[in-house]
Amino acid sequence: MTVATSPAFRTIHPRVRKPRPALMRWYRRNERVVLSVAGVVLFFVVWEIGSAAGFVDKFFFSSPSAIATAGASEVTKARFWDDVRITALELVVGTGASVVLAVPLGIFIGWYRRLSLTFDPWLNFFNALPRVALVPLVVLWFGLDWNMKAVVVFLGGFFAIILPTVEGVRTVERHLLDVSRSFRASSRLIFTSLVIPGTLPFIVSGLRIAVGRVLAGVVIGEFYAQTQGIGVMIYKAEASLQSDRMLFGVLIFTVLGIVLYESVGAAERYFQRWRPVREDEA
Amino acid sequence: MTIDVAREPGQHMALSARGVQMEYRDRQTGHRLLALERVDLDIPDGAFVSLLGPSGCGKSTFLKIVNGLILATAGEIKLHRVAKGREDAMVFQDAALFPWYSVVDNVAYGLVCAGVSRKEARSRAVPYIDLVGLKGFADKYPYQLSGGMQQRANLARALAVDSAILLMDEPFASLDAQTRELMQAELLRIWTAARKTVLFVTHQIDEAVFLSDRVVVMAARPGRVIADIAIDLPRPRSLEMKQTPEFARYEAQIWKLIAHQQPSDTAPVP
Numbered sequence: 001m002t003v004a005t006s007p008a009f010r011t012i013h014p015r016v017r018k019p020r021p022a023l024m025r026w027y028r029r030n031e032r033v034v035l036s037v038a039g040v041v042l043f044f045v046v047w048e049i050g051s052a053a054g055f056v057d058k059f060f061f062s063s064p065s066a067i068a069t070a071g072a073s074e075v076t077k078a079r080f081w082d083d084v085r086i087t088a089l090e091l092v093v094g095t096g097a098s099v100v101l102a103v104p105l106g107i108f109i110g111w112y113r114r115l116s117l118t119f120d121p122w123l124n125f126f127n128a129l130p131r132v133a134l135v136p137l138v139v140l141w142f143g144l145d146w147n148m149k150a151v152v153v154f155l156g157g158f159f160a161i162i163l164p165t166v167e168g169v170r171t172v173e174r175h176l177l178d179v180s181r182s183f184r185a186s187s188r189l190i191f192t193s194l195v196i197p198g199t200l201p202f203i204v205s206g207l208r209i210a211v212g213r214v215l216a217g218v219v220i221g222e223f224y225a226q227t228q229g230i231g232v233m234i235y236k237a238e239a240s241l242q243s244d245r246m247l248f249g250v251l252i253f254t255v256l257g258i259v260l261y262e263s264v265g266a267a268e269r270y271f272q273r274w275r276p277v278r279e280d281e282a
Numbered sequence: 283m284t285i286d287v288a289r290e291p292g293q294h295m296a297l298s299a300r301g302v303q304m305e306y307r308d309r310q311t312g313h314r315l316l317a318l319e320r321v322d323l324d325i326p327d328g329a330f331v332s333l334l335g336p337s338g339c340g341k342s343t344f345l346k347i348v349n350g351l352i353l354a355t356a357g358e359i360k361l362h363r364v365a366k367g368r369e370d371a372m373v374f375q376d377a378a379l380f381p382w383y384s385v386v387d388n389v390a391y392g393l394v395c396a397g398v399s400r401k402e403a404r405s406r407a408v409p410y411i412d413l414v415g416l417k418g419f420a421d422k423y424p425y426q427l428s429g430g431m432q433q434r435a436n437l438a439r440a441l442a443v444d445s446a447i448l449l450m451d452e453p454f455a456s457l458d459a460q461t462r463e464l465m466q467a468e469l470l471r472i473w474t475a476a477r478k479t480v481l482f483v484t485h486q487i488d489e490a491v492f493l494s495d496r497v498v499v500m501a502a503r504p505g506r507v508i509a510d511i512a513i514d515l516p517r518p519r520s521l522e523m524k525q526t527p528e529f530a531r532y533e534a535q536i537w538k539l540i541a542h543q544q545p546s547d548t549a550p551v552p
Contacts, residue, residue: 175374176378178351178378179372179391182350182372183392183396184368184396185394186395193380197382272382273423276425
């Protein structure tokens with residue numbers, strides 16, 4: 001082996017793996033979870049210590065333990081559960097109606113070129129319009145009950161879903177449409193085999209946008225109406241300067257948002273098994 | 283424009299086209315463009331015929347007219363009627379598989395379109411999946427297949443409807459050179475097994491010569507047939523045949539025909 005030992009050559013050796021200790025191996029496997037949990041825990045610990053030591057003003061920012069205490073006392077009250085029920089009702093009815101109406105209508109409008117040309121200005125108009133500005137008008141039409149807030153929720157969800165749905169149908173792959181036509185697929189089969197699966201990714205991205213909009217809708221509606229709901233709870237807690245109760249209400253909406261986003265993600269994964277898993281999602 | 287399905291038995295033309303013409307009117311200028319000018323073509327039952335020409339010569343347009351995807355502006359095409367099933371089925375250029383369907387559902391698609399229940403269509407698709415060499419891949423999704431395998435599935439989908447004539451629109455154009463050669467040999471094996479009439483569109487001279495009984499050479503502007511060359515090479519053919527002098531002679535002959543057309547005429551017709 002004169003070549004390998006000759007000073008004129010640099011030998012490149014393979015990587016030799018040293019065995020790592022068991023704890024290190026476990027950490028490597030679960031790094032993602034460990035670091036994100038650590039980030040959350042660290043934040044709360046700093047907050048708690050800070051408010052106990054006086055770096056953080058308890059009056060304005062409360063503390064994790066105070067929020068937990070406020071939450072524990074809230075969940076024993078019947079009024080709290082009435083608020084939860086009302087907020088849930090507004091969200092379910094408003095979001096449900098927006099999905100049930102926006103998806104079929106979006107597919108219908110997207111499929112017929114002339115319809116989409118006709119409706120385009122209106123869809124863009126309502127999408128551009130800040131829907132918060134409509135809230136007083138919605139109150140005028142529907143009063144201050146839960147149905148008014150469901151309408152505000154609906155307005156948030158509907159346009160978020162219908163616009164991408166129309167776009168999805170309009171951009172159905174032409175060469176796949178040729179396949180369907182070539183094999184003489186019925187219109188029904190063209191819809192079920194091509195238009196609907198091709199539009200699903202667009203509907204899902206609409207749903208993602210809708211999650212944020214319906215939550216904003218329900219909070220704005222409840223702030224404005226001040227009748228019942230978690231939003232009202234936050235509002236009233238502010239009036240009595242209870243920052244712990246306010247933050248508990250915020251926490252409920254946050255958890256709701258996370259649950260909704262995760263549900264959309266789960267639906268997406270289920271409906272798009274046929275898609276390659278991207279690196280950044282793995 | 284009519285596409286007639288011939289009824290009289292004993293007529294041995296799978297396809298017979300007379301004076302097929304395709305004219306476009308440019309929306310901006312209002313000029314007329316002749317994509318196809320009086321194309322006559324006869325394809326006997328069981329033959330393998332290639333349409334060869336530069337892009338813009340209307341070869342794919344002709345195929346789509348036969349398939350019924352577009353309507354010609356003049357002329358007529360007769361397709362030999364078959365007792366059951368479709369007269370024609372298309373193998374598309376870019377595999378054009380439904381990404382949300384597994385291989386078996388893609389292959390079964392033509393049957394489902396014909397009104398066969400999904401369950402029966404799936405079971406009828408299986409032998410064709412095996413025939414094209416995709417055994418064991420029935421439940422894979424298109425993204426899990428290589429380009430060559432996607433084209434195999436594309437071919438199986440057209441074979442599964444058991445049509446009398448297969449229309450193939452440059453099916454190997456997007457494959458790499460080695461895979462393309464392999465698929466050419468595979469296609470001949472499958473063609474022998476399935477005993478179909480094939481109308482094969484390509485711009486590759488060696489592909490047309492290797493596969494075909496006849497090569498119909500087309501030219502662009504207007505798209506028209508300029509030669510119809512019988513390829514008298516023995517069958518079965520293997521890829522080694524491409525090295526023989528006879529094969530080279532056919533290639534040279536066709537190359538001369540195409541080279542004599544003006545090179546500036548290769549811009550695609552809209």
